[in-house]
Amino acid sequence: MKMAETHDDDDLKAADPKDLHRTVREEGEEELRRPAMSLFWSGLAAGIAISTSLIGEAALHEHLPDAPWRELVVGFGYPIGFLFVVLGRMQLFTESTITAMLPLVTRPSAWALGRTLRLWGIVLLANLLGTAIAGWAIANGIIGDDALRTAALAVSDKITRLSPGGTVINAVPAGFVIAVLAWVLPSARMQSFWLILSFTYILTIAGFSHSIVGSAQAFLLLFSGRSEPVETLLGLIAPAVLGNLIGGAGIFALLAHAQVRGEMPKELT
Template identity: 65%
Template sequence: MEQNEGASGGTAQKAADAKDLHRAVREAGESELDRPAGALFWSGLAAGIAIHSSLIAEGALHAGLPDAPWRGLVASFGYPVGFLVVILGRMQLFTESTITAMLPLVTRPSGWALRRTLRLWGIVLLANLIGTALAAAMVAGGALGNAEIREAMVSVSARILDLGGWETFVNAIPAGFLIAVVAWILPNGRTQAFWIILAITYVIAIAGFSHSIVGADETFLLLFTGQVTLERALFGLLMPAILGNLIGGAGLFTLLAHGQVQGETRD
């Protein structure tokens, strides 16, 4: 970060401009692309399990609140918990990697960069899904939480059944966009990281946007408790959310973020 001389002779931090943010996020992406497959997988698996804390927190709040019109707004404060754990814990989350892995590719397009990007996404997404499936199976099997909270978690998860495949896809686009926003602005707001993640993910929750990894956790729980068929789980819930998040994060936001500094990025 650059520093400006203050009137009193002190120094003040200067916020990074778009080119600095682009470089910071791109370099983070390049580092991720070079990580061994095993490291990516275990980090992604940990993230998939850890993101389950969002559903646990929402379920606990839902179970403890009265059945009132504002219940959902308050219970949604549990939604950011998993993101705080995963992002601040530097675990590999598929939706966060949509922008970090894409910036190196759009900055220096090549077959190598494309293969490395697809490799990262494939490993992290698979690991995230396995992690969420394991966590959901433990809840469905009665190994996590008491009966009241498990029932509340199923109730909270059932909200995704209100959307068809197309609606899930459309609602996943802004979720992917907003998580990419988190990855983009964190280098400029590390001291406010907690509040940035909390605010943006809370908006995703109360707006009913579809996040592929949290949604996978909810989908697997509904699948394992017999609330949804395997066909709908895969093709009506999981795949539309994944594709929508990709378009919102790797497509819309990444191209806009790169476009604003195209031709003036500095190494």
């Protein structure tokens, strides 16, 4: 996930939707033009880094007693991966649902559509490869010990409780929340740490499905013999990806654009 840069000659006004739209849109335009290999390596790093959310939750789960409040404390491990990715300016698929979508809906064209699909495809593939590497490493004891692996499996088992259709629905709010996070970060850069922490903490304690963190959990289950390849890809990961897209690109990005469309310069409408 990349945070938008401020402009020296045109500072953002807090809570000004037109300025936020312009900033996020311009960031998206830059991402659409990035070389494929740059997107891939950044996405791979993000996939590995986001897996520290699973490790953080597992470490807390391992050391806490089985009590009603345990899940609320375990949830504080979840934001760790997002902090690494956002502050490290890496490419995360769920963030790109809004950054890549705004240029497309602002200036619809075959080029923009092709570039958007290209960006999503490369980043999603790279993110999943990164989480697969992390899931394999945890399952085989390369990362952590047996106790951490057992705790990580306990945390990951939660994603198997929903049907594929239920996962799609459950992933829509997660896509919406991450898109909102990407939208508000440019106007609150000094508070980025607390925004990321609060948004992602609420996401996990509410039990919403995030496709990339969820894929780390799914791959851990796969490499630990708890699930089959088809179930992992089509039953656990793909429904979460679809739900995140609906929530981020299909709902929030369109709403964010609609609220300023009538106030934009004619050349952008």
